[in-house]
Amino acid sequence: MAKWGMVIDLDKCTGCQACTTACAMENNTLPGESWQDVLFYHEGEYPTAQMKWLPRPCMQCESPSCVYVCPTRATYKDDEAGGIVFVDWNKCIGCKYCMIACPYGVRFYADEQPLVEPDIRDVYPGENGQMWSPPYQNPEQDWRRGIGIQPKGVVSKCTFCHHRVSKAPEGVADLDEDDPELVEYVPACVRTCAPKARYFGDLDNPESNVNRLIGDKHGVRLLDHTGNRPQVYYLGAGAGVPAFRPRNSRRGD
């Protein structure tokens, strides 16, 4: 089986959030429930002030701390599915321990106060156990893998678009959106990325383009000191995360 990996080239990324939008449409997520987001950072001050940004899906970690803490095995890493980390919505008890344990902040407990008004969950009230039921929905649903619109009281997260990539032909090295044979199997964020900053392929295949990019262009994993070993790699200048500094700290910048 493949080990799916994503490579994001920050020299190409324009921070346009098309991936975030495509993900929200593909997976019917709520405002604020951004399985895929582009994070913006500012660092330093004049004359060296910088603006940085980086797209952030779930890293599908090789040593996923979210999986280790989950008391019910609702969160699990599926090596049969390319090493994707799923949440089983039939098992999740909503204890939110995984949200504490994920260093990348990519997990959502959508049963919370709405980010924007009107609350879209009131506009399209939930049916058949769903938390909300918009008129357009991706027909793909698999609660055992956290795919579709979640029920209440569970945690949701990026699935690397398992419902798409799982249909790709066996043994394929890369899922390239420019290949008409493969375009339907590419994750929504990768497919939509206008400057082609995202690549998706098999990390276990020595011939894959993603491996070549990581090797040749110095791919790094973010927050590597946490030991989670993401399956998402970043290329280019700016692949580093400035430390958090609160405004008006007692100890200045």
Next chain:
Amino acid sequence: MSDNNVMKGTAGTGLLLLSAIVLVVSFGFVMYNLTVYGHASFNVSSSLPWGQPISTYLYFALASSGLGLIAALPLVFGFKQYYGIAKRSIFLAFIILISGMAVLALELGHPFRMLWAIPLNMQIQSAMFWMGVFYAADLLFLLWKFQKMESGEWDSKATRTIGIASFLGVLLASGTLALIFGMMSMRPFWFDGSLPIYFYLTAITSGMAALVFFSYLAYGFDRSRMPERMQSAFTGGLPKLFAAVLGLTVLFVGVRAITGLYSNHPEVYHVWADYLFASPVYVLSVLFGLIVPFLLMLVPKLRVQSQIQVLVAILAFGGLFAERYFFVVGGQVVPLFKGTWAWDMIQYSPSAAEWGLTIMGSAMFFTLYVLGEKYFNLSAVPEQLAATETPGAPEKATA
């Protein structure tokens, strides 16, 4: 002897009624909010998922563990002079744990699912799994031990074995509860292998506060009405132990604060400097909830006075409730990997529904407490000890 127990009379009935009403109203309020608004009625969010309901559970569960550890003094370690407080400690430990679990259940997304999903999936890598196992065992042992005491079987081999098992259960339960936080290396404010020790200390402190307050409450805050065994415990070694655990708690908070403020690590330093010490509530809670009680209990003349003991117990309730709250929230205020979407520390203060849960848990505890005082003799001691007591002449304390 137990005639002096005011909880058995009209005062108790009054308190029972009052707490039952508060319980029903707060439960109704929380349930209304959960049904109509779901967890959106809480102020927690995906950025700060654990709030006051979790810290309330922590407070209750640890107070229960503390009471269990105190009860082990006579029941496991043979300090016979403390027999007078053993049964009440066990009872309080049981009901406070039940109340904490009730609060936790209403915080979870799917409390009933937990009942099968945790045992059936055996995720032994999760500290939360072990906490569940050990607190369930703890609850069972407490019940069993109480039942043995009820039947007058204090010193049989079975009782002693249950006592030891229960003691170990308490240590493991509160220890793993500590490690739920202490093992989170991505949350450096919590990441600390010695957290179980800190939890044991603060557990005993809050357990002691509960024991003092509810023992005095049962006797109308008049120590002379207590049975001699209890009186001697409260004039003998217990206040010294209370002083010691308060002091160690202050020490532990102190070294954690110094380490945090010294550190350059932004996820530790900013929590101490810009969240905890920037909050007047936190500063006041350490000052009046931990340091002042410690100083009061340090003075030999003061620590034996019943008014001082009750005052210190009440102050320590507040101090430790705040300590738990700031510990839980403090570990999350620094946004993880949020970029400038999070401009500043994450803001959180409990909503009305979250306060409702805290009040509901407390009211449940009070209700069960009065019922316990009414229907059991919580001041009971083993028969052979009771027989040696001469009324009006409290035995000299030995510790």
